[in-house]
Amino acid sequence: MQTHQYDVLIVGAGGAGMRAALESSVRTRTAVITKLYPTRSHTGAAQGGMCAALANVEEDNWEWHTFDTVKGGDYLVDQDAAEVMAKEAIDAVLDLEKMGLPFNRTPEGRIDQRRFGGHTRNHGEAAVRRSCYAADRTGHMILQTLYQQCVKNDVDFFNEFYVLDLLVDHDLAGHAVPDGEEVSVAGVVAYELATGEIHVFRAKSVVLATGGAGRIYKTTSNAHTLTGDGMALAYRRGIPLEDMEFFQFHPTGLAGLGILLSEAARGEGAILRNSEGERFMERYAPTIKDLAPRDIVARSMANEVREGRGAGPNKDYVLLDLTHLEPAHIDAKLPDITEFARTYLGIEPYTEPVPVYPTAHYAMGGVPTNIAGEVLRNETDVIRGLYAAGEVACVSVHGSNRLGTNSLLDINVFGKRAGISAAEYAVGAPWVELPEGPAGLVQAELEDIRTRPDGERVGDLRKALQDTMDANAQVFRTKESLEQALADLRGLRKRFASVSVQDKSRAFNTDLLEAVELGFLLDISETVLVGALNRDESRGGHFREDFPHRDDAQYMRHTMVYRRPLTVPVEDAGGDRDGVFSGSTDFDDYRVVLGSKPVTMTRYQPMERKY
Known part of the structure; x- marks a missing residue:
């Protein structure tokens, strides 16, 4: 078992993680831990x-951008965060341009912009050209640009x-910590794929930037690696997850594939x-039609x-028609899509x-943070030295529905803020003593799965989970339907206790890591389902057919989901203070x-939300 020590440790090498690393690396000693080579991260x-x-x-x-973000999120957006993001968007784009990102240009040489869903001028008058782009490879260009800058700044990459574990100095999951009492991060435990060895990383500041959890669904645009790792690690450590019932379903996935x-x-x-x-969008959103949220x-x-009115032999999809566009225009602006x-x-x-x-x-939804990127352990108290940014986090700049192109903006604005905050905290903060035991427990759990002679197959359980989520908790x-999915999940949890893997080796055992990721997927699915069952309204990405209308009187609140032992009474579990849709x-x-x-x-x- 090896031990490493850094002032700032960033978990994840996508856009948010590397943007944070750029800021912290010029201020203090920084390392990035990533389960992928950085330029393969899903930002690309x-x-x-x-x-x-x-x-x-x-x-x-x-201000128009702020309003569109708030309205697009069906008013569950924290408006202070939306204002920060919209104001700092301009500098965020210019920062990337100065780093060398090759944006498309207007004939005058300026950064070109195009229309995107939900982005309007003058509070909804008409669609506006606000999206800065590099053909249809913008994320790829951002990832390459940020990685080059991190290499230039001598960021250490693992x-x-x-x-596989987040180390804090209080067991939030095991007992109630009084409001106002300080809780601090100490580091993380990690598994090296090449050797199977356990590493402990000690740090004054830790930034979670591990991305999303789309693999809880079968039909998804997300890469196979997006298994909710950072969210699940925080959840298991007693940190709440915010607004997990709100999951966005992008309209235009390739039918049957999700790409x-x-x-x-x-x-x-x-x-x-x-x-x-x-x-048909003329009937649903007559003002901006196909560019509705x-x-x-x-x-x-x-x-x-x-x-x-679906197309195809099974009438199970609709059609995206580009045939009226000039082939030269398609090739210039949309080469990857076609x-x-x-x-x-x-x-x-x-x-x-x-x-x-x-x-x-x-x-x-995700790990709750404030606009400085600090992670919250309840409504107001932060965990000292712990930060999050990007899709793993919920500063609630997206509310119940994210507008297109706000994600790449989010990772740059709040990745930068989290990196600055983490570095500034680390400069003056004391080292927190590493808790005893977690590294050994992680190793023992991995060995238990690896050496189990037989049992449930990872692929079978993952397919069963994804099938029930697709069937019962989608658009x-x-x-x-949600109760059915939750019942299925309970059964899968029992089966997961006896999961085994075919690969018994120590080096490059991706089979073993997929078993670990399945555990994360089960955790995240649980938070989605419990939150969705308890929100008896429809808002943004959460549409309840039995409660088809928005209910601001009861549900103009963020959901906070906590995991606690059965021995901890509900009233001591760190939930809300006023009883609004609380339960267990x-x-x-x-x-x-x-x-x-x-x-906010x-x-x-x-x-009323109209387009």
């Missing part, structure tokens, strides 16, 4: 763009290391059509299929519409407790 799959009110092409300002076709296609003029050739478009598409259609479906987008259907895409939900769900050996947190409002009062 982001296609469409990064929004900022540059007004390079059309009139725009950051590639193909899996973080993403960016919203950039609709931004460049592509049109959604049903089997009758109708541009993603939750509205996804539900509209699913509704067309449910009402019998290549995906050719490669995976054998469709020629120049002449044929592309079959598409909603795909699980983005978790609006449309009901109490009955007991599993075999632990209790999931629900609390809530108020939504500054200037925009909730109103």
Whole structure:
């Protein structure tokens, strides 16, 4: 077992992690732990763009961007965070340009911008060109640019290391820590894929930047590595997860596959059509049509299929039509998207519409943070030295539905903020003593799975989980469907206790790591289902057919999900203070407790959401 010591430790090498590393590395000794080679991180799959009110092409300002973000999130957005993101968006884009990111240009040489869903001028008057882009490879370009800068700044990378435990000086999961009492981070425990060895990393500051959890669903745009690691590690350590019931289903996944076709296609003029050739979004969002926010478009598409207007032999998808666009325009602005259609479906987008259907895409919820990136352990108290940024975090800048291109902006604005905060804290903070035991427990648990002679197969359990999540907790939900998914999950948890792997080796045992990731997926699915069952309303990405309307009187609150032992009374579990939709769900050996947190409002009062 090896031990390492750094001032700032960043877990994850996607856009948020490397943006944080850039800021911390110029201030203090920094390392990045990543289970992938950095340029393979999922940020590289982001296609469409990064929004900022540059007004390079059309009139725009950051206040309109803020309003669109709040309205797009169905008013569950913390408005102070949205204001920070919209204001700092301009510098975030210019920072990347100065680092060398090759944005598309206008004829005058400025950064070009295109339209994206939910982004409007003058509070909804019409769609506005706000997305800064590099063809349809914007995320790939951001990832390459940030990695080059990290190498330039001598950031230490530990590639193909899996973080399996988060070390804090209080057992938040085991007992109630009084409000106001200090809790501090001490480091992490990681597994080295190449050798099977356990490493302990001691740090004054830890930044979680591990990305999302789309692999809880079968049909998803997410890479196989997006298994909710950082969220699950925090959850197991007693840190709450916020707003996990809100999961975004991107409208245009390749039908049957989930591989993403960016919203950039609709931004460049592509049109959604049903089997009758109708541009059906004119009925659902008459003002901005195909460029409505993603939750509205996804539900509209699913509704067309449910009402019998789906295309194809099984009438189970709709069509994305680019055939009216000039081939030269498609090649210049959408080269990857069209290549995906050719490669995976054998469709020629120049002449044929592309079959598409909603795909699980983005978790609006995550580890709760404030606008400095500090992780919260309840409504108000922070864990000293622990930060989070990107999709793993919930500063609640996305509310219940994220607008397209706000994700690449989020990772840059709040990745930068988390990196600065982590470094500034580390400069003056004392070292926290490493708790005894966790590293040995991690090793013992891995050995137990690795050496088990037989048992349940990882692939079978993962498929069963993804199938029930797809069937019961996707675009449309009901109490009955969610209860069915939760019942299935309980059964899968019992089966997971006897999971085994075929590969018994120590070096490069990806079979073993997939078993660990399955445990993370079960944890995250649990938080999604429990939160969704207890929110008896429809808002953003969470649509309950049995409660089809938004209920601001009861549910204008953030959900906080805590995991606690059965021995801890519900009232001592760290939930909310005023009883708003609080409750608990007991599993075999632990209790999931629900609390809530108020939504921060500054200037925009909730109103009916129309487009």
